[in-house]
Amino acid sequence: MPRDVRVATTAVERRAPVVAAVPGTGRTGRLALGAAVTAIYVFLLAPVAIIVFSSFNPTEANTFPPTGLSLRWYAKFFESAGFVAAFRFSLWLALVAAVAATAIGFLTAYGLVRCWRRGPGVVQSLAMLPMMVPHLLISISLLLALMVVPVPELAALIVGHVLICLPFAIACIVASLEGIDAQLELAALTLGASRLRALWEVVIPLVAPGFLSALLFTFMVSFGDVYIALFLSGPGRTTLPIEIFAYMQWESTPVVAAITTVQILLIIGLGLVIERLVGLRNIMRV
Amino acid sequence: MATERREVVEAGGRSGRLWLAPIALLYLIALIAPISFFLVMSVFRYSALELWVPTVTGENFARLLGDAYHRAIIVRTLKIALLTTIGCLALGYPLAWYLARTASAWRGLLMFLVIAPLMTGVIVRTYGWIVLLGSEGTINTILRGLGLVDRPLKILHTELAVLIALVHILLPYMVFPLFAALAGQDPDLERAAHTLGAGRARTFLEVTLPLSRPGILMGSALVFTLTAGAVVTPALMGGKDVRMLGQTIYELTMSTLNWPLASAVAFVLVLCQFAILLVYFRSGRRRAA
Numbered sequence: 001m002p003r004d005v006r007v008a009t010t011a012v013e014r015r016a017p018v019v020a021a022v023p024g025t026g027r028t029g030r031l032a033l034g035a036a037v038t039a040i041y042v043f044l045l046a047p048v049a050i051i052v053f054s055s056f057n058p059t060e061a062n063t064f065p066p067t068g069l070s071l072r073w074y075a076k077f078f079e080s081a082g083f084v085a086a087f088r089f090s091l092w093l094a095l096v097a098a099v100a101a102t103a104i105g106f107l108t109a110y111g112l113v114r115c116w117r118r119g120p121g122v123v124q125s126l127a128m129l130p131m132m133v134p135h136l137l138i139s140i141s142l143l144l145a146l147m148v149v150p151v152p153e154l155a156a157l158i159v160g161h162v163l164i165c166l167p168f169a170i171a172c173i174v175a176s177l178e179g180i181d182a183q184l185e186l187a188a189l190t191l192g193a194s195r196l197r198a199l200w201e202v203v204i205p206l207v208a209p210g211f212l213s214a215l216l217f218t219f220m221v222s223f224g225d226v227y228i229a230l231f232l233s234g235p236g237r238t239t240l241p242i243e244i245f246a247y248m249q250w251e252s253t254p255v256v257a258a259i260t261t262v263q264i265l266l267i268i269g270l271g272l273v274i275e276r277l278v279g280l281r282n283i284m285r286v
Numbered sequence: 287m288a289t290e291r292r293e294v295v296e297a298g299g300r301s302g303r304l305w306l307a308p309i310a311l312l313y314l315i316a317l318i319a320p321i322s323f324f325l326v327m328s329v330f331r332y333s334a335l336e337l338w339v340p341t342v343t344g345e346n347f348a349r350l351l352g353d354a355y356h357r358a359i360i361v362r363t364l365k366i367a368l369l370t371t372i373g374c375l376a377l378g379y380p381l382a383w384y385l386a387r388t389a390s391a392w393r394g395l396l397m398f399l400v401i402a403p404l405m406t407g408v409i410v411r412t413y414g415w416i417v418l419l420g421s422e423g424t425i426n427t428i429l430r431g432l433g434l435v436d437r438p439l440k441i442l443h444t445e446l447a448v449l450i451a452l453v454h455i456l457l458p459y460m461v462f463p464l465f466a467a468l469a470g471q472d473p474d475l476e477r478a479a480h481t482l483g484a485g486r487a488r489t490f491l492e493v494t495l496p497l498s499r500p501g502i503l504m505g506s507a508l509v510f511t512l513t514a515g516a517v518v519t520p521a522l523m524g525g526k527d528v529r530m531l532g533q534t535i536y537e538l539t540m541s542t543l544n545w546p547l548a549s550a551v552a553f554v555l556v557l558c559q560f561a562i563l564l565v566y567f568r569s570g571r572r573r574a575a
Contacts, residue, residue, distance in 0.1 A: 029486065033380065033383075033384060036380045037380060037381060037384045040377050040380065040381050041396075041399060043377070043454065044399065044400065044403055044454065044457065045399065045403070046414070046418065047403075047411055047413075047414025047415050047417075047418055047454065048402075048403060048406065048410070048411070048414055050414050050417050050418055050424055051410065051413060051414045051417065054417055104308050104309055104312065107305050107306075107308055107309070108305065108306055108308070108309045110305055111303075111304070111305025111306040112305075112306070115304075115305055123306070127309060129313060129317065130313075130317065131508070132507075132508070132511065132563075133317070133321070133511075134511055134512065134514065134515025134532075134555065134559075135515065136515045136516075136517055136532055136535065136536070137321060137324070137515065137552060137555070137556070138317065138321070140324060140535065140539055140548070140552070141317075141320035141321040141323065141324040142316065142320055143539070144320060144323060144324050144327070144545065145316075145319075145320040145323065147337075148323075159312075159316045160316075162312070163312070163313075163316060163317055166309065166312075223407065224406060224407025224408070224409075224410070225407065226407065226408050226409055226518050227517065227518075230517065230518070230536070231539070231540070241407055241408070241409040244409050244413070245409055245518060245522075248409075248413065248416075248522060249521075249522075252413075252416065256413055257413070257417070260406070260409070260410040260413060260414075263406065263407070263410060264406055264410065267402070267406055268402060271398055271401065271402055272398070275394055275395075275397075275398050
């Protein structure tokens, strides 16, 4: 099924754009659509833009328009031991979760695309399970499991993050695997390479962009998570979003805006890398 | 197509199940078993000393459905989930349609902008809405500056605020499946409808819209379940006034420590989700037949 979708997508691109080609799509219609789409983008981006603006605000309250320009909230962020520790822990956790999810995601994606006789279909939907279940339920169940099975809480936190990252890793790598020609592997096997060697020398270099985008994507998913960490974080294991959440329940100074701006910059950077590598369009398909 | 598929399968060998073993094991141990155990707890008896006693009882469900406070929360959650789904559909459809059909050179960037908010995490986006909608916030400042209102409007801590933030946060989940369904359509179908004399509206209603149905259902199912399980956004945007199922579960497990009742609440949540998924798969089968 995804194969057909891909064929059709390229067909759309190769032909003249439908918006122009369909007779009767008049000027007014296009203008109305354009206005609607612009309005939707304003809605999507306004909250993010407002955070960046207010992070440079010198006053306590989140006033708009800002009364001046200052970096005082950034200084406050880097002076606050709690926030910095949480930031570092989040980075570490996201790195571990991203690597683990990408590794398991590759095995799964390869099995789905290359070895599943009837095509990915239903099994791929099953692999997307953690995306369909509310994350709240995943993390609360892991917390309960901890009460019964003696496992360190940190392990449960990592497992929870790997779970929510997996669907994204699989999506990235499946998109990348479907783009490479299976004949290349067949050729390697015919020429006497073992399966492992064919995998290592042919498949993995070819899906390297998919790997990298999976790593970055899952890194961001883990870094932004609140639900898993809400139940499974504890002293010394507080992630940045949880630290912010706890802080916001009591007060809301622009220091939160400064932290989130740093986070947004980090994420935009990573996102642009992904877009360059595989194109987000391929990931959106799933 | 068929032969191509076989070649691909041969390239991977016949070890399909082996490759899927790690994920199957992980899901079984860390996802399916714990969630099943948690849901089974809904029929256990609550005990203040041992947290739960494994004897079968219906008292958690009786308490949940019998008392007006919890019933109101269930109704409110379903209402907000439904409205959020409709809101996401109303905004997501034009956006997905545009992205699937446009020939703009900015298409890559436009797609990135849809996904970018998704990647910033729930807290970041909720915080943005607090700054926008608060009584000292941007919207109120502008409204007062224009002289439209003399007292700040109370938007934050209302259902409307929760709704706005949830639509914003969950919009990408609606756009993905819609985009996939719309981009996968053969453009010749729309052209054929035109050649046969159908107007723009009729082509949309009778060709494009029915063909994008799987995307609509998939996106709606995703958004509905994610709304129903939301905790952080309702807590920050709705304050004490707008309680939803997610917060109730959170408090029951983290402060009240009444796991059996929390499980019963979660069970209601899962039941709603199953109902939605059932609709999704049934309509999918009807389409196939």
